[in-house]
Amino acid sequence: MRYLPKSTDERNEMLATMGVQSMDDLVAQLPNAARLKRPLDIAPGKSEFEIVDYFRARGNDCATGYASFLGAGVYNHYRPVMTDVIVSRSEFLTSYTPYQAEISQGTLTQIFEFQTMVCQLTGMEVANASMYDGSSAVPEAAMMAVRITGRSKTLVARSLHPEYREVLTTYARHQGMPVEEFGYQPETGRIDIDDLAARIDSDTAAVIVQSPNFFGCVERIQEVAELAHRKGALLVFAFTEAVSLGLLEPPSEADIVAGELQSFAISPSYGGPFAGIIATKEKFIRQIPGRLVGETRDANGNRAFCLTLSTREQHIRREKATSNICTNQALIALMATVYLSVFGKEGLRELAIQNLSKAHYLGDRLLPAFSAPYFNEFVATIPDPAEANRALLGRKIVGGLDLGRFYPELAGHMLLCATEMSKKTDMDTVIDVLGGKS
Amino acid sequence: MRYLPKSTDERNEMLATMGVQSMDDLVAQLPNAARLKRPLDIAPGKSEFEIVDYFRARGNDCATGYASFLGAGVYNHYRPVMTDVIVSRSEFLTSYTPYQAEISQGTLTQIFEFQTMVCQLTGMEVANASMYDGSSAVPEAAMMAVRITGRSKTLVARSLHPEYREVLTTYARHQGMPVEEFGYQPETGRIDIDDLAARIDSDTAAVIVQSPNFFGCVERIQEVAELAHRKGALLVFAFTEAVSLGLLEPPSEADIVAGELQSFAISPSYGGPFAGIIATKEKFIRQIPGRLVGETRDANGNRAFCLTLSTREQHIRREKATSNICTNQALIALMATVYLSVFGKEGLRELAIQNLSKAHYLGDRLLPAFSAPYFNEFVATIPDPAEANRALLGRKIVGGLDLGRFYPELAGHMLLCATEMSKKTDMDTVIDVLGGKS
Amino acid sequence: MIRKVSPHITQNEALLFEMSSPGKKGYQLPDLDVPEVDPGKALGKSAVRDEIEGFPEVSEVEVIRHFTRLSTWNYAIDLGMYPLGSCTMKYNPRINETVARTEGLAWAHPYQPEELSQGAMEVMAVLEAALAEITGMDAVTLQPAAGAHGEFTGILLIRAALEKTGKPRKKILCPDSAHGTNPATAQMVGYEVVNIKSNSLGMVDVATLAAAVDDDVAALMVTNPNTVGVFEQDIAQVAEILHAKGAMLYMDGANMNALVGISRPGDFGVDVMHLNLHKTFSTPHGGGGPGAGAVAMKKHLEPFAPFPRLARTPQDAWTWNYDRPDSIGRVRAFYGNFGVLVRALAYIMAHGGPGLRNATLDAILNANYIRKALEPYYELPYKSPCMHEVVFSDDRQAAKGIKTGDIAKRLIDYGFHPYTVSFPLIVHGALMIEPTETESKREIDLFIDAMKSIAQEVLDDPKMVLDAPHSTRCRRVDEVSAARRPVVRWKPPVQQSRAAD
Amino acid sequence: MIRKVSPHITQNEALLFEMSSPGKKGYQLPDLDVPEVDPGKALGKSAVRDEIEGFPEVSEVEVIRHFTRLSTWNYAIDLGMYPLGSCTMKYNPRINETVARTEGLAWAHPYQPEELSQGAMEVMAVLEAALAEITGMDAVTLQPAAGAHGEFTGILLIRAALEKTGKPRKKILCPDSAHGTNPATAQMVGYEVVNIKSNSLGMVDVATLAAAVDDDVAALMVTNPNTVGVFEQDIAQVAEILHAKGAMLYMDGANMNALVGISRPGDFGVDVMHLNLHKTFSTPHGGGGPGAGAVAMKKHLEPFAPFPRLARTPQDAWTWNYDRPDSIGRVRAFYGNFGVLVRALAYIMAHGGPGLRNATLDAILNANYIRKALEPYYELPYKSPCMHEVVFSDDRQAAKGIKTGDIAKRLIDYGFHPYTVSFPLIVHGALMIEPTETESKREIDLFIDAMKSIAQEVLDDPKMVLDAPHSTRCRRVDEVSAARRPVVRWKPPVQQSRAAD
Ligand SMILES: Cc1ncc(COP(=O)(O)O)c(C=O)c1O
Numbered sequence A, B: 001m002r003y004l005p006k007s008t009d010e011r012n013e014m015l016a017t018m019g020v021q022s023m024d025d026l027v028a029q030l031p032n033a034a035r036l037k038r039p040l041d042i043a044p045g046k047s048e049f050e051i052v053d054y055f056r057a058r059g060n061d062c063a064t065g066y067a068s069f070l071g072a073g074v075y076n077h078y079r080p081v082m083t084d085v086i087v088s089r090s091e092f093l094t095s096y097t098p099y100q101a102e103i104s105q106g107t108l109t110q111i112f113e114f115q116t117m118v119c120q121l122t123g124m125e126v127a128n129a130s131m132y133d134g135s136s137a138v139p140e141a142a143m144m145a146v147r148i149t150g151r152s153k154t155l156v157a158r159s160l161h162p163e164y165r166e167v168l169t170t171y172a173r174h175q176g177m178p179v180e181e182f183g184y185q186p187e188t189g190r191i192d193i194d195d196l197a198a199r200i201d202s203d204t205a206a207v208i209v210q211s212p213n214f215f216g217c218v219e220r221i222q223e224v225a226e227l228a229h230r231k232g233a234l235l236v237f238a239f240t241e242a243v244s245l246g247l248l249e250p251p252s253e254a255d256i257v258a259g260e261l262q263s264f265a266i267s268p269s270y271g272g273p274f275a276g277i278i279a280t281k282e283k284f285i286r287q288i289p290g291r292l293v294g295e296t297r298d299a300n301g302n303r304a305f306c307l308t309l310s311t312r313e314q315h316i317r318r319e320k321a322t323s324n325i326c327t328n329q330a331l332i333a334l335m336a337t338v339y340l341s342v343f344g345k346e347g348l349r350e351l352a353i354q355n356l357s358k359a360h361y362l363g364d365r366l367l368p369a370f371s372a373p374y375f376n377e378f379v380a381t382i383p384d385p386a387e388a389n390r391a392l393l394g395r396k397i398v399g400g401l402d403l404g405r406f407y408p409e410l411a412g413h414m415l416l417c418a419t420e421m422s423k424k425t426d427m428d429t430v431i432d433v434l435g436g437k438s
Numbered sequence C, D: 001m002i003r004k005v006s007p008h009i010t011q012n013e014a015l016l017f018e019m020s021s022p023g024k025k026g027y028q029l030p031d032l033d034v035p036e037v038d039p040g041k042a043l044g045k046s047a048v049r050d051e052i053e054g055f056p057e058v059s060e061v062e063v064i065r066h067f068t069r070l071s072t073w074n075y076a077i078d079l080g081m082y083p084l085g086s087c088t089m090k091y092n093p094r095i096n097e098t099v100a101r102t103e104g105l106a107w108a109h110p111y112q113p114e115e116l117s118q119g120a121m122e123v124m125a126v127l128e129a130a131l132a133e134i135t136g137m138d139a140v141t142l143q144p145a146a147g148a149h150g151e152f153t154g155i156l157l158i159r160a161a162l163e164k165t166g167k168p169r170k171k172i173l174c175p176d177s178a179h180g181t182n183p184a185t186a187q188m189v190g191y192e193v194v195n196i197k198s199n200s201l202g203m204v205d206v207a208t209l210a211a212a213v214d215d216d217v218a219a220l221m222v223t224n225p226n227t228v229g230v231f232e233q234d235i236a237q238v239a240e241i242l243h244a245k246g247a248m249l250y251m252d253g254a255n256m257n258a259l260v261g262i263s264r265p266g267d268f269g270v271d272v273m274h275l276n277l278h279k280t281f282s283t284p285h286g287g288g289g290p291g292a293g294a295v296a297m298k299k300h301l302e303p304f305a306p307f308p309r310l311a312r313t314p315q316d317a318w319t320w321n322y323d324r325p326d327s328i329g330r331v332r333a334f335y336g337n338f339g340v341l342v343r344a345l346a347y348i349m350a351h352g353g354p355g356l357r358n359a360t361l362d363a364i365l366n367a368n369y370i371r372k373a374l375e376p377y378y379e380l381p382y383k384s385p386c387m388h389e390v391v392f393s394d395d396r397q398a399a400k401g402i403k404t405g406d407i408a409k410r411l412i413d414y415g416f417h418p419y420t421v422s423f424p425l426i427v428h429g430a431l432m433i434e435p436t437e438t439e440s441k442r443e444i445d446l447f448i449d450a451m452k453s454i455a456q457e458v459l460d461d462p463k464m465v466l467d468a469p470h471s472t473r474c475r476r477v478d479e480v481s482a483a484r485r486p487v488v489r490w491k492p493p494v495q496q497s498r499a500a501d
């Protein structure tokens, strides 16, 4: 078999050295009851050609050649060729977590750059090396807030991504962390700050707000931060559309930022692998979960990098660790790092403006249901979203998300997203089919 | 612009150091008459996204999703994923010809392996690092023969690839190298040895025979070699289907082997880039054109490799060089090297047997027009090849080559090729459409 | 003698921020085909940020050089043996990368219509079935993102099932040899962790266990083969003891590379387990992920599995079933690390059933061959026969003042990535060596030579070992001061900082 | 001080043949879906070979490690500056590689129907037009496979045109600064080569030329800017002299990177020229190819261009026209190195017209900046202003016994690929430096520092320079003995050889 670098001769030679008769004797130690006495019911090995063919066929069973206006936490952005070039380098692709600093400076240096760029983007002081994704970063941030404040309650905006809220519920359930939702204003689409004010109390550890929120609306973070801080709670700022950070005021008033970087050169890939991040204030660094790379010196006094503060982690702290997270999304974070290097300061802004412009071209013609400013997503009132989407499919377009799926009160509404990849011609088709004014 | 790593500040700083006022002043040295006084009439630079889009569209204007039974010098073989992985390594892709041995041992070692594998496959003693392609390797081999024998004439089989013969004519024209064709037997498809015997004379430097020949027929090389050698001429063995070397007796009796390696993981790519080779006997090594890598030692006495016998080449010999060839097909030869490493001894044979079996499945049902044994191509009698091919196109199949295009005497015949990529179902369609017996 | 590597030059490189200059660009966007919107007008002036201070501005050629140069400072599986115990650093087939980039799969949006997602769903269904067959379990969820995430999911399942009976119980037992994620996970699910001492063979002691299991115990988290590389001989009895008391057996499947095709956890009493697809199933580790932590479970736990679950429609198409009233909920958004799942399935298809078994045998062969060869030189704390990895201790070397961490650093000079250092904790000064099946005899022999040579150096030239590595571009890195005053981001030098104006 | 590189370990590696073992496999084929044919039966026993003796048998993981390890022994553009004069080692954009692999293009068979090849033909047509515009010529053929092949084609065109007038003439003039391919090419087209001495500015001397041009001269082959990096000031007059005598002007376009967007050979009298798409137009050099040597020509030579030529059908589709009675014939099978052409067009599209001009200016800036900085340390044999490259001589260093080749080897220790050594021949001990436009100021400053530092070492520590390189895995390689007894293939060690049985 092509993945096994041994000939029969070599196996026999090795067995002979060991004084073992046969390969089967190697597993003589298995208790009889634990032995599988039949071959696995899995077809014999296939050639590369057949495997490629198989997955091509599966790919063709999916949507290819469609324009898409889905966002809702997963965005269609152009992936510069460079990202796959870099992540395909054997030295990045096939290395382990950089525990051995002397032969891992490549990955370590890159993570240090990643952490720095996340700080620059979010206005935070420290950032970790990545989390599984945005949806699990949010509960980890809440757990952090609970540890920091010594309080237990989390207040979460209903306009946080619905699946993120579900994940938060799962994580919080057995950790003595009650989670309560607060609402949004039906006119603006922004959080209902009065509702929040009414619920926040002296046991509130964290207030979680997403911006742009699930409806695409940009929140007024300063206002929420003031309220939270006045009550001694921490503000957890969440984001799903990282490109917005290129244009929107960074959430410097937040205490913890938890988000998803999928927009940075990470293909939608039916929902993963993506990469989450947590960033925070310097003073909370020892409460941050996941890996951190720090700057140091080598024995010659030269700058070097290494994993640091591992006393927070489960290897050492075991049941007292900040999180159980171990392997997560290094290579995906590398993609994001390459992406950010390619776009850079000006590029990220220009990209964000293109997204803004495309979405507003569409939004101006479909009339958003909410009045708050939006970035590249907005909610449109569409009497029968399912029907409309069927019509769009016929034009080789995947339409928006039927909001009734997650918000019964928003049945008859559709969440639409436009990015730099959205072509005007396709948007015109959408406008046409959805009965917008052109 | 993204390929230019300088900011305006940096340019100005550099100009200042040099005491130059502006970028335009840098070209003050150009005589006025030689100056282009308008912008180039080429559209402004495009983004990566647009460029990818453009070429995708051009690709879609070509045949995609068709099965193909074309061979005729360019073969559809599976390309193992490994080949692109390796040739995409920056260290191979973006290096120059390995003149500086101390920082080019990667390429040099690989070429040494390549040369060795070419020798093993062809039964020759030495091989060069590559030629542009098979079609230009053949005339270079003829030129070698002329230099070695001191004779001038070349006899070439009519069953050599017609475009190779055309290239030979072009190369030979001004070098005092008359080229004469000899025929093939209309029943067997093999060369007409009597015709050859009648033409060969004391001024014949080279006899050029391809096997499997353009009709797919396997030639009897020993017989030709004996005849050529008896007359003091050299036998130049040509091949276009390198996979055949995995199964057929190597042409050890030939004096020079000139061929095309496209079958070894090199995509058809509308005809290039491919990679040619020339291999020969040790005694002719100083007459071989192109680059050669040799084994040597470094200053510490360790094995090392370097370009060698460069006194044959134009850098040093100028108008007395064996050829003017300089840059040629290193990266493509690397692809072939990787391919041969992946398949190895057993794989190449199994691959060849699969090709043989597929072609014979088709051939057995279509009745080859020639009686000689064939490898993966054969000629079928088809009353109206153009019409037949049109019908096949309707079934998403690109049929065979209408031989009338190159051989007026073979109008009403089609050259068909089957490889390991040819699926039985598609072959059954071909049989059906071409009226074969199923 | 060092036979495996030679010193050569590698390029130095600054940080991206340090090579930035205003106006350098690595990107170009297509011209906008719609009117450009003024951000201040659309969003409100105060909502629009200033430029991102210190953010890099570099050209494309600098980007590729930067990351290519950095890459050359890393060790990798594609460069050589990576015998990190517990990590199963095996060859990562490149076909995995190719198929994961198949257009229809890589660009599938999780919310696109199900009728346009059948291919992706089919891949998941086929993988679920294959993993169920390999583990001998009844159902599989592919939602967890890594091993630890799988543990979290698995323990949540146990808790949900127990809660359903009215009593979630209070404690999770972990052998003292367990990986740190096990207790950390138990804690996140609201359980108290009780450590169980391993016996002299490195195994779970049946008597100790029996004594520890009471009505408050929800489960035992066992790794099998355990972290000293030994198959738990009494595993069936262990399961019985737990089941008899209404507790469950969780298996950490990190070491599944020792079992695929020869032994199935489902057949020896395990209720639920996770698999690290980025270990056993060859999806690349990528310098620390992405992984995927499939969880395989017995039928009785299936109702509690994370939603949504794959199901068949009456028209025989795949659909996502969200109607799962007993589900523990979601452990992440969407359906899992799908791209990793594609890679794992490609690996399973390449080996096929018989091939997977052969791979396991070769992995065991390699570990035992190393064990045999190095036993004269390094202390073997547990003499029980080993499976796919072997754990030595630095006892003999420590007597000369050389610790496992020093030997590890010296191994770097010999051209190898070190083994896992100081884990499991039950072995003092552990050297945990897992060669995997994808090492050639040649490579393993070189490894053995290197280890022998270092053992000799410990006697002849201990300073050479203590000061290692000597041949890397970066000498031994000071981890202690890194942690003392953590600097985790670059900042502009003070004299250039705008803040200082 | 060496600031650019640090020593680090790189893996050693045997030859493939040396790691082979019978039965190891790196491949698998799909099961045959037709009956297997017995080769002996189908082909005749004697036509079937025995196994290929000594051919490698290795697994997939060994293949990837083998070539990955080898790769780390190479220098490359993606690692750093590669200032090889005359070679234009510029950044090779990765988008080129992506688009060349576009399915419909990479898998296009040259004999597939024209109606299914329109995309490929369109790409070629667009590229031909762009190159004609860039060179100021009337027509372009894309058939030649590299620069030298383009020269061959160009000189054939000249010969064909002259033959058409009844007299092919006998001689080709080449300046003594010409690249070796020029005279070698002339010889292959049946011309006698006459070398023309350059003047003290490194240029073609108009008087010398005028004296040399007679009725037997077919053409002058000139490189412009020439190989000392200088623009031929009298180029228009040179053309006139030739044309007046019925001879033609061939231009070697290897240095076109100095002219794109600022000067067009068609406008200064060139009749025909080649372009090295693998230099000026960024298609990667690939360790020595593949290249593409497009030939651009004036109208009067177009009838002689290689067949087939692109043409339009009445239905406005592309077609190949083989009906070219005056054509020189084919210089290779099919249509050219199509994959390389795709890459070149991608490059042209990325820069666009204005961008191409800026690239040229940056290339000139870099060369002149280096010239200015190094002039105090190295002898500048020609003082004429330079374009995209600068040529020094080792005169001052040679006085201390250090040759250009030694300085080149020492440069390796400083982390750079050497410049071109000992070319052009008219400069004794030449150092030919071409930075290209894709080097950052930072990288160039490091290069200048290195060159200065070596100049100092020549004075202080000449042995350091003479014995260089010191920091590479392989020390100075003995090229002399390699040529003395050439070993150009591996052979099995005698004791193991079957032949010895
Ligand atoms: C025994 C064991 N359990 C659990 C884990 C955690 O797996 P992951 O890193 O995928 O979260 C690991 C791997 O680090 C391990 O070795």
Ligand SMILES: Cc1ncc(COP(=O)(O)O)c(C=O)c1O
Pocket: B325, B326, B327, B328, D086, D087, D146, D147, D148, D149, D179, D181, D182, D223, D227, D252, D254, D255, D276, D291, D293
């Ligand atoms: C001036 C000059 N002319 C001609 C050539 C030959 O070009 P190629 O190597 O593409 O055949 C070269 C490149 O080596 C060159 O530098």
